[in-house]
Amino acid sequence: MSSPTGPAPGSPDFDAASPSPGAAPGLPVRMPRARQSGRHRKPEPLAAPEGAPALVLAVPGTPSGASRSLAEEVSSIARSELPGLDARIGYVDGGDDEFPSLEAVLAHAAAEHKDRAGADGQPDPGPAAVVVPLLAGPDSALLRRIRQAMMNSGSGAELTDVLGPHPLLAEALHVRLSEAGLARADRARLFTVATAADGIILATVGGEEAVQAAGITGMLLSARLAVPVLAAALDQEGAISRTAEQLRESGSQQLALAPYLIGPEISDGLLGAAAAEAGCASAEALGAYGTVGRLVLSNYAAAMGITLPTQTQGVPVR
Numbered sequence: 001m002s003s004p005t006g007p008a009p010g011s012p013d014f015d016a017a018s019p020s021p022g023a024a025p026g027l028p029v030r031m032p033r034a035r036q037s038g039r040h041r042k043p044e045p046l047a048a049p050e051g052a053p054a055l056v057l058a059v060p061g062t063p064s065g066a067s068r069s070l071a072e073e074v075s076s077i078a079r080s081e082l083p084g085l086d087a088r089i090g091y092v093d094g095g096d097d098e099f100p101s102l103e104a105v106l107a108h109a110a111a112e113h114k115d116r117a118g119a120d121g122q123p124d125p126g127p128a129a130v131v132v133p134l135l136a137g138p139d140s141a142l143l144r145r146i147r148q149a150m151m152n153s154g155s156g157a158e159l160t161d162v163l164g165p166h167p168l169l170a171e172a173l174h175v176r177l178s179e180a181g182l183a184r185a186d187r188a189r190l191f192t193v194a195t196a197a198d199g200i201i202l203a204t205v206g207g208e209e210a211v212q213a214a215g216i217t218g219m220l221l222s223a224r225l226a227v228p229v230l231a232a233a234l235d236q237e238g239a240i241s242r243t244a245e246q247l248r249e250s251g252s253q254q255l256a257l258a259p260y261l262i263g264p265e266i267s268d269g270l271l272g273a274a275a276a277e278a279g280c281a282s283a284e285a286l287g288a289y290g291t292v293g294r295l296v297l298s299n300y301a302a303a304m305g306i307t308l309p310t311q312t313q314g315v316p317v318r
Contacts, residue, residue, distance in 0.1 A: 046309065048084035051116060054109045054129040055087045055300045056102070056157065058146050060139075061264035063091045063099035070263055070288050071134065077293025078300070081308070085297075088129075092145055102146065106131070106153035113155075129157040130303045132296050136164045136260050136286060137213040139206035160299035164260070165213050168291035170220035173202070173258050176283040182256040183225055199252025201243050201278055202231040203271070204260040211239075214260045221258070228252060234266065234274055244278035257282035262292060 055078060059071045068089070075087040088109065090102030106129055113128035133146055143162075150157050163169065177183035182197045200221065204214040214231035222229040228250060232243035244255055257275045259266075263285040275282035286292055301308050 046082060046306075048082050048086070049304075049306070050084075052084075052086070052304060053113070053127050053157075055085060055296070056105055056109065056129045056131045057087065057089050057296065058092060058102050058131050058133045058149075059089060059094075059264055060092045060134065060142050061266065063094050064264075067091075067264040068099065073288035074134065074293045074296055077288070077290060078297040081294060081297050082301070082306075085300075090131075090149075092142065092149065101149065102131070103149040103153045106150060106155040106157050110153060110155035110157075127158045128155045130300050131157050131159045132299050133160070133162050134262050134296070135162040135206075135265060136169060136217075136262055137204050137206055137210045138162055139210060139265065142206075142265065158303050160303050162213075163262075163292065163295040163299065165216035165220075166295060167217075167220050168295060169217050169260070169286070170224060172286050172289040172291050173217070173221050173260065173283075174224050175289065176286060177225075177256060177258055180256075180281065180283040182258075182281060182283055197252075197254050197256030197280070198227050199247035199250075199255045200225070200227060200229040201240060201247070201255060201257050201280070202229055202260045203234050203240065203257055203274055204231060205233060205235045205266060207233055207235065211236075217260065229258075231260065234270055240274045240277045244280065255280035259283065259285040261285045263287050 055075075057071055057075055059067055061067060071089045075089060078087050079085045088105050089100075090105035091099045092102055094101040094104075110128040131146065131150060133143065135142065139162075143159075147159060150159060174183060175185075177197070177200070178185040184196055200218075202214050202218045202221070204210045211231045211233050218229040218231050228247060230243050230247060232239040234240065240257075247255055255278060257271065257278055257280055259271055259282065266285075271282050271285070298308060300306075
């Protein structure tokens with residue numbers, strides 16, 4: 001006789017179903033699950049290929065404890081997304097043990113890479129490193145200095161694009177504005193933020209090229225916030241005040257400054273001075289926001305031909 005949960009103890013069917021003489025009677029037997037196949041199969045964990053070139057984060061600006069902490073956090077995010085990644089930090093204006101220069105970091109990576117290739121007997125080990133500039137937008141002067149450091153190191157390293165324009169940077173800008181009380185965290189939520197800006201100045205550095213690139217991300221931010229967004233360069237005299245006036249003439253009354261900057265590339269006090277020039281409040285720089293680290297990794301992976309999971313990689317806007 002069988003019970004609702006299986007054959008009754010002592011029956012022939014129960015004896016046949018029992019896995020071993022020592023098994024407890026009446027307990028179900030746990031069988032190993034078959035490996036799921038098809039498009040719903042869980043992907044294998046992704047890891048950096050063995051012996052892959054180092055990711056070297058090129059940090060601009062005057063080295064400081066704050067910039068080092070930011071760079072370390074960005075590198076940590078990249079490592080968490082790609083276990084086994086060799087991520088290093090080189091400072092464009094560095095030059096000592098505390099803040100090693102980009103050139104020195106690349107030279108050291110090249111020496112290690114050459115030693116490994118010799119031990120493995122590889123005739124062409126490929127690049128020793130992939131350099132990712134910690135820049136939201138293009139800055140031709142800084143990028144020239146990064147390329148020069150790469151040449152001087154003799155590392156044969158590859159240089160990726162800057163991080164933007166990109167939809168993920170528009171998301172990060174939105175978050176920084178909402179943290180400062182200058183934008184709603186979610187347009188779909190039915191509540192009002194009294195200090196929400198009705199016009200955004202997207203502040204960048206790098207001249208006209210940087211302004212044009214920031215404008216692309218600015219359009220994406222404008223779509224998120226449903227307010228006008230105009231880009232302006234901090235390193236062009238009078239550009240911030242002219243942009244503020246342009247927004248006010250178009251009907252905006254409550255402006256906000258949104259730095260399209262990671263942080264280390266500008267000097268202390270520059271954002272405060274720009275906000276005072278525009279007569280408005282300012283959000284914080286992008287800093288080590290999670291999407292910054294993921295974009296750093298995405299640029300490295302693109303240079304290496306590594307396919308990242310959809311949630312990690314980003315599709316750049318050009």
